[in-house]
Amino acid sequence: MSQEKDNPNNTDNTIDNEQVTPVGEPFSDEISPDLPPVDEGNDLSKLKDELAESRDKFLRLYSEFDNFRKRTQRERLDLLKSAGADVIIALLPVLDDFDRAQKAFSSTNGDSALKEGVDLIHNKMVSLLQQKGLSKMESVGKEFDVEFHEAITNIPAPTPDLVGKVVDEAESGYLLNGKVIRHAKVIVGN
Structure with a gap:
């Protein structure tokens, strides 16, 4: 206040509240009817759900790609073998x-x-x-198996222990790297 007296140029140092224009809207605790209510808990849970969904989608895509990579690698090895x-x-x-x-x-x-x-x-x-990788199947005297043998005929078994077993082989069967490439054509005892 002493400066007010000392300063001759200062004629009016008082501020009139009515003359000051507000820069922003005055702060109030009331929620404006124009703005939607902010529910921080709801937004947070919504974001967490979206994050979980994105992570799940990422893991599924990563797993699918990994399976694709393994499958193509396995197919490539099978192609090289055969x-x-x-x-x-x-x-x-x-x-x-x-x-x-x-x-x-x-x-x-x-x-x-x-x-x-x-x-x-x-x-x-x-x-x-x-x-x-080729190997010949040994069929005579073994149990008839449709995975390896093709029965062309049945004959009475010469001995009782040959019932249901291969008695003779008309054409040899072959395996290539453990896979059947030609079934043995056999005669089965009954």
Whole structure:
């Protein structure tokens, strides 16, 4: 107040409340009818629900992608294992012809050099195919199994222990890397 007296230029230092224009709206505890009521608990629970839903969606998509990746990797490995399956299947009749030629040579007194040549080619071919995963099924004397055998006929079993078992094999069956690529055509005792 002493400055008011000392300052001759200051004529009126009092502020009239009616002359001051408010910068913002005055604060009041009342909720304005224009604005929606703010329910912080409801908004928070809504956000938590959305977050949980987003996390669930993310986990499902991640799991689906991971399963897709594993499935394609497994399919790629299967494709590599069976890449030459068509060629091997096409060679099976040739292998059967070699087996028949060996049986024919063993029953006759033919040219021994020719027999040795057929045996040599047969053994090389069998060895090569075994390296590629081919294995011959042994069926005679085993229980008939539709997963591995194709019954072409039934005959009376020569002995009681051969009932329901393979008595003879008309055409050999083969496995490629543990999967059947040709069922053995067999004769079953009944």
